[in-house]
Amino acid sequence: MRVAVVGAGAAGCFCSIELKRRLPDVTIDVFEKDRKPLAKVAITGGGRCNLTNSFEGVSSLKEVYPRGDKLIRRVFSTFDHKDTMAWFEREGVKLTIQEDKCVFPASQDAMEIVNLLTTLMRRLGVRIQTNHKVESVKALLGEYDAVVVTAGGRPRESDLGIFEGLDLELVPPVPSLFTFNLPDSPVRELMGTVVEDVTTGLSGTSFKASGPLLITHWGMSGPAILKLSSRAARYLADSGYDATLLVNWTGGKDAGTVREELIQTASTNPLRHIYNSHPERIPSRLWSYLLSKSKIREDSKWAEAGQKGLNRLAETLTNDTYHIKGQSRFKEEFVTCGGVALSNINLNTLECKNHPGLYFAGETLDVDAVTGGFNLQAAWSTGYRVAVSIAEK
Ligand SMILES: Cc1cc2nc3c(=O)[nH]c(=O)nc-3n(C[C@H](O)[C@H](O)[C@H](O)COP(=O)(O)OP(=O)(O)OC[C@H]3O[C@@H](n4cnc5c(N)ncnc54)[C@H](O)[C@@H]3O)c2cc1C
Structure with missing residues (x-):
């Protein structure tokens, strides 16, 4: 089986690690347009990486996810903030929960997260092709058994061109935060x-x-x-x-x-x-x-x-x-409101309803949150869910 992942950001890297652990024989090609993977994660939280939130005091998901709270509720039943903290701790990252409930690596260094994820990918044999911009998701669908789009936020409508020919419902992207x-x-x-x-x-x-x-x-x-x-x-x-x-x-x-x-x-x-x-x-x-x-x-x-x-x-x-x-x-530190409409996907599996084998995770979806670690949490949870969905299929 061959899987293509579009974008080596938080969701794409997390998904490919979890998928490779479940299906060691699968070939995973992660395409990244930039020179390095996880460039954005490296600058999150002012370089400290606010990787999640304890969610203490959050009375409803809608409060922190103005868009996509229903999807987040579904994916949290597979992998939530507690699972995220346990995951990183199991991989050796000591975490600290601040008074404002934001969770950071105790090292206060986002590079600890970047290095961990890139090391795991390398060890597991996930192939990353940097400086490789995917122009057409449709073309990849013809070449691979499954395609996971984790291309992040898209402040410009023209960036949505990669979805041409797929007849997806797209929500015009505008900035948030x-x-x-x-x-x-x-x-x-x-x-x-x-x-x-x-x-x-x-x-x-x-x-x-x-x-x-x-x-x-x-x-x-x-x-x-x-x-x-x-x-x-x-x-x-x-x-x-x-x-x-x-x-x-x-x-x-x-x-x-x-x-x-x-x-x-x-x-x-x-x-x-x-x-x-x-x-x-x-x-x-x-x-x-x-x-x-x-x-x-x-x-x-x-x-x-x-x-x-x-x-x-x-x-x-x-x-x-x-x-x-x-x-x-x-x-x-802005995120994008808009992107791939949730109406295109099965909210349980994150698979595209009209294109079996096509999945979405992270900010490329019309899901975004207020500040406090909730955006990265959405990337970890949706990335994880896609890995489980592909493995189950
Ligand atoms: C400065 C800054 C600080 C932030 N700090 C925090 C924080 O502390 N906590 C928090 O929860 N959230 C934070 N956020 C938001 C958070 O970083 C994002 O929500 C999160 O990274 C989204 O993950 P993602 O994998 O969906 O997208 P990204 O991490 O953006 O990854 C997408 C990747 O896809 C690549 N890509 C895009 N198009 C293509 C293409 N056509 N072909 C190939 N590759 C492509 C991009 O280059 C990128 O590497 C911050 C955002 C910014 C901008």
Whole structure:
């Protein structure tokens, strides 16, 4: 039996190792267009490789996989994050789970993962052909008994040309995981400010996210923004990255509750300067900015703010608005929303419904996640599932 794998990335390498272990006599040719395999894995997690997540506190897969949660649920029944951790530990990689539940090699070195996977492939006799760009999956299907496409994300529609002639349903690719440009906002002067536990949303939609927020010199970033960009990736692309961002600086309290709290503070500290009594969670520079946005003089005392002033402040704290105009990449750590539609495949085996012997795994599918190790987890789980499917067949 001969199997071709298109792309020596996380999914392709993992799949070929697991397939060769199950079927030692199978010939596996992995085609990689770049000079080296696993080039992207080498730079994941800022070179540390956030290879999975403990999933502690994740209440639903949809929360972390805006696209493909149903597929992930299926493949997790064969190989999930716990299996992934056990797999790498069995291969000698010590792992560490951070406070934020992200899992890294204890060495904090992505090259440990790259070297492990390439060594295993070499030892097992998987053949890797680098500098070899596959132009047509259809042509490979004629030559091999099975073809596994693990060609990763495709930010440009033209990259989907390899699927020509297969009559697949393709979801137009758009970027996910980006930061927001706020070119008109003076908030950018507060660059470097971090606020823990902020809730973000987009006006007129139900998209929401929460977590730390970072103000940058071009706009806003941090988990609360990246998560929102992931959940609303398609909506934002369709709107030309022109939308209204809503920020709740209070960690999700509603305006009524915050108004009551402000009235309470004003009645117990009438002579105190408002500027000096900012909530602990809001840094003083940001507090000063939010006061000015609420038309409250910085040097005024609580008693002078007045009912209307406190109402405006409560509104700014819970429903602050910014005009998003454009997006920027976050440390180049973007993933692709879109790709091969899940309607093309059998969700249990990842085999193409119309082309027996053709399989897909990893980001080439219309599956992507928020940051935190979930994207690589999707690559390991789908790669593993394809290996099992081919072996079972
Ligand atoms: C900078 C950066 C940092 C990231 N950090 C993390 C992280 O810490 N944790 C996490 O979970 N996710 C992270 N991600 C996302 C994660 O890297 C991807 O989701 C994951 O690598 C997808 O695996 P894959 O095998 O599907 O694709 P890839 O790893 O991208 O591999 C696809 C391979 O296919 C090759 N290829 C494409 N087309 C062809 C062709 N026609 N012929 C031959 N070869 C082809 C490509 O060159 C590539 O090597 C990061 C992404 C980036 C860009």
